[in-house]
Amino acid sequence: MEPSPDAPLSPATRLVHTGRPPRTPGGPLNPPVELSTTLHAATDADGGADPDVVNYARSGVATWAALEDALGDLEAGTALVFGSGLAAVGAAVEVVLAERALTGATGPARVVAPVHGYSGTLSLLAHLRDTGRIDLVTVDPADTAALLASVPGADLVWAESPVNPTMEVTDLAAVAAAARATGARSVVDGTYATPLLQNPLALGVDVVVHSVTKAIAGHSDVLLGATVTADPDLAAALHAHRTRSGAVPGPFEAWLALRGLRTLDVRMERSQATAGLLAGRLLEHPLVHRVRYPGLPGDPGHQVASRQMSGYGSVLAVDLPDAATAERLAAGTRLWTNATSLGGVESLLERRRRHPGEVATVPEGLVRLSVGVENAEDLWADLRQALDAAAGA
Numbered sequence: 001m002e003p004s005p006d007a008p009l010s011p012a013t014r015l016v017h018t019g020r021p022p023r024t025p026g027g028p029l030n031p032p033v034e035l036s037t038t039l040h041a042a043t044d045a046d047g048g049a050d051p052d053v054v055n056y057a058r059s060g061v062a063t064w065a066a067l068e069d070a071l072g073d074l075e076a077g078t079a080l081v082f083g084s085g086l087a088a089v090g091a092a093v094e095v096v097l098a099e100r101a102l103t104g105a106t107g108p109a110r111v112v113a114p115v116h117g118y119s120g121t122l123s124l125l126a127h128l129r130d131t132g133r134i135d136l137v138t139v140d141p142a143d144t145a146a147l148l149a150s151v152p153g154a155d156l157v158w159a160e161s162p163v164n165p166t167m168e169v170t171d172l173a174a175v176a177a178a179a180r181a182t183g184a185r186s187v188v189d190g191t192y193a194t195p196l197l198q199n200p201l202a203l204g205v206d207v208v209v210h211s212v213t214k215a216i217a218g219h220s221d222v223l224l225g226a227t228v229t230a231d232p233d234l235a236a237a238l239h240a241h242r243t244r245s246g247a248v249p250g251p252f253e254a255w256l257a258l259r260g261l262r263t264l265d266v267r268m269e270r271s272q273a274t275a276g277l278l279a280g281r282l283l284e285h286p287l288v289h290r291v292r293y294p295g296l297p298g299d300p301g302h303q304v305a306s307r308q309m310s311g312y313g314s315v316l317a318v319d320l321p322d323a324a325t326a327e328r329l330a331a332g333t334r335l336w337t338n339a340t341s342l343g344g345v346e347s348l349l350e351r352r353r354r355h356p357g358e359v360a361t362v363p364e365g366l367v368r369l370s371v372g373v374e375n376a377e378d379l380w381a382d383l384r385q386a387l388d389a390a391a392g393a
């Protein structure tokens with residue numbers, strides 16, 4: 001990015017301008033989709049392969065580097081892209097476990113994680129527990145006192161904020177400080193917030209992970225993940241892990257994700273304004289037992305979210321009386337699509353407990369809504385007719 005002669009640029013501007021080739025007359029504005037698995041050999045002073053020059057596409061691709069520049073700039077750290085969000089989650093866990101093993105520590109590592117959270121992450125942690133690699137302590141992610149009490153003795157404190165799908169908010173600065181004070185690593189899944197609304201590294205967290213698949217890429221057409229850290233040792237370990245495990249994205253996926261990132265600010269602005277509007281209206285609907293959205297002044301996470309986020313995001317959750325009512329709502333919309341995932345331009349909703357892997361304490365009637373960029377009144381009209389129909393059935 002060209003240096004600014006004036007004040008620091010806002011993230012909305014930076015995400016448009018980072019990760020571009022130099023301004024060369026006749027050169028392209030966008031990075032190329034680099035479709036080459038092998039690169040011309042580079043030789044170091046001793047006549048061997050130069051370890052600082054990439055020679056094979058599992059170690060680095062110019063198109064990834066452009067996306068990594070942009071994500072790293074937004075989070076103020078070193079970003080690495082992975083083949084999926086879950087690959088990034090797994091990489092973050094593995095490097096913390098390896099770091100501990102290299103100190104000579106034996107036996108299972110102790111991991112603190114939220115009782116609710118993305119089911120794929122919780123299932124990965126449960127697998128590590130079941131295979132004897134970790135002791136898993138689960139805590140209410142909104143209960144700061146309980147979280148802090150669980151940190152001493154932990155090797156890794158995992159948080160996700162806001163939480164998928166139950167929308168709790170974790171006090172990230174408090175958790176990061178407690179982890180640092182006791183020598184534990186802290187990792188935060190910031191997928192719901194994106195780097196635009198929340199910067200966990202600035203709150204003292206060691207690694208932030210994102211499912212880029214969601215709002216960053218934003219069009220429900222790319223599977224991709226990222227880790228970002230400001231710690232050079234962790235960045236090197238994550239890079240080595242990625243090359244070793246081969247959990248890499250394709251160049252075209254990285255290119256699409258970067259193209260999506262360019263419009264993240266305008267998409268998020270629209271989606272979260274609509275999410276706030278819908279949250280308030282849903283609260284008033286007689287069928288709705290509860291709305292969870294940190295932007296609502298009465299939401300239990302509102303205070304902490306207002307402190308650590310610059311916006312409340314585009315996802316909310318509603319509790320309906322039971323599974324059947326929730327399924328009627330999901331099946332009764334015409335504009336909203338009954339489908340999993342979130343963060344795309346199209347509005348989606350789904351009853352989370354329809355997935356056998358969802359945590360059993362998530363209410364049967366909880367519906368997750370991912371608000372897209374459609375007209376807010378069109379979205380509300382469709383939701384209201386589906387709610388009215390679900391109530392009348």
Ligand SMILES: Cc1ncc(COP(=O)(O)O)c(C=O)c1O
Nearest residue numbers: 084085086118164191211213224
């Ligand atoms: C909060 C969160 N983290 C991680 C993931 C995993 O991302 P991916 O689907 O890109 O592997 C998801 C996917 O739903 C998610 O919602």
